[in-house]
Amino acid sequence: MTAMLEARGVSKHFGSLVAVRNVSLSVAKGELRAIIGPNGAGKTTFFNLITGFFAPTSGEIVFDGRTVSGLSAEQRVKIGMARTFQITEVFPELSVDENVRIAAEVTAGHALSPWLSALQERGIDHTVSDLIARVGLAGKADRPVGELAHGDQRAVEIAMALALRPRLLLLDEPTAGMGEQETHQIAGLIRRLHREESYTIILVEHDMRVVFHLADRITVLDQGALLADGTPEEIAANRAVQEAYLGKAA
């Protein structure tokens, strides 16, 4: 299988602090990769390097055969990398429909359009209602997103990311701050996107049940460095991981 995303010896320094140290990984097309690690392991920093939130100090990020280390976040979105945030980032006063519609219109190249033809508008309408249905919010399209429950807001965010027609979906702690039921709802949605719609997904997550339940492969970071990389079974059996991480939790 070809690699959808590769990190080659990526490091990030903040002054004298080394947040990420020489990390390499390769995510295949169609794979669901989870990145885990104890608090302060550098997961979120590493994730931000991939998405272009900031540039690596050294090393390079390659997306679909193309070096993207120098591209801005907007440019990465345009070539097919869409992300969601740890803290839900939506347009709270706008409706579910409007939130997804903005994403769909921008993706279709209408960010500066003063109007749409009836045909274009029908196309957008169709995309929007399809996405809203796919993330399970069909009955809530006209509700302001700020009024929705946390799990539903997260689903809106995922719908917006999907509207960007990504080839790689980057989810930053999608179940952060959620209760049992909401975690279940979002995990189910992610599994469906991966299994039924074949999205390539990279996921940073702290909820181990979610990770071991969903991921094809798991990358473990510890103190900014790569600790292990393998299938859930391999990771569960890995002694270094148990010591650094699972051991502490048990």
Place this chain on the structure above:
Amino acid sequence: MSLATAAAAAEALPSAQRRLLATAGVWIILIAAPFWMPLVGGYTDLGTRVIVLGLAAMSLNFLLGYTGMMSFGHAAYFGLGVYGAGLILKDVTASTPLALVAGTLLGGIAGVVFGRLIARTRGVAFAMITIAFQQILYYVAYKWNGVTGGFDGLRGFVRQPIHLGPLVLNIRSNDLVFYYFVLAIFALAVGAMGLILRSPFGRTLLAVRENQRRARFLGIDVNRHVWLSFSVSAFFIAIAGALYALLNNFADPSSMYYVLSGQFVIMAVMGGMRTFWGPLLGAAVFVVLQNYFSSITLNWLFFVGLLFVLVVMFFPRGLLGIFQRRRAA
């Protein structure tokens, strides 16, 4: 019907119907204004003033309410509209349409140029830089006696009748004709504004207002969209400025002063900056109170200020915001 029941009735309707009803209501009130205003102690020129300043406040609100950027310097582009129109009528040619076009272009282009620099900043810096550019323009108008007439202002021009083939619109000496002329320009401007706001581009502005980080990660170039919004807003407020020159047959530096910028903000916020028509209502309240209290006391601004404080305390979404469907905080 009390306000509360009216609000409840409005909330019961679907939003598209509600919007249509509100729009129809606004236009009926505006078109009939010269006939009902005398009954409540008004006069036609007062109505014209409301329309002109209402257009200014709505233009500012394009940026403030719909893009979420606070400008305290919009009188700059309003004032350039005033001077642009005035200078054409005084020094170039006695043509009202040309004066309107010139004022609009002068203010609008200045908005495009300054907006380019302003749009790179956010928050307090954004507001401060809008004021800074405005003060520069204010002092140019104030000091450049040879062109602007300096402190005394630009006098000696009069708006001219408009010739449409055989038809002559005598806006010069007929208040009523002038009112409808201004209302027609207003209709074109706010019609265009409404279309822009409901377009895909308009929705990207809402996105910027709601969450810049999210907007960026959808692939929206936030700085560019803030700049465009600023420019559009400047063009619209320059139209209002040009109309203001025609209304007063006079231009002076106070039309570029920061106090006026602040008044535009007050109109927009008091009327309801999350509503399309709110700033027009705010302008109406402001102008009527100013007209009433300034005939009684020099300290009229005290009473307007008092009302403003009350509105902000009890109706933080503005006077028209009362009718809006409640949304999550």
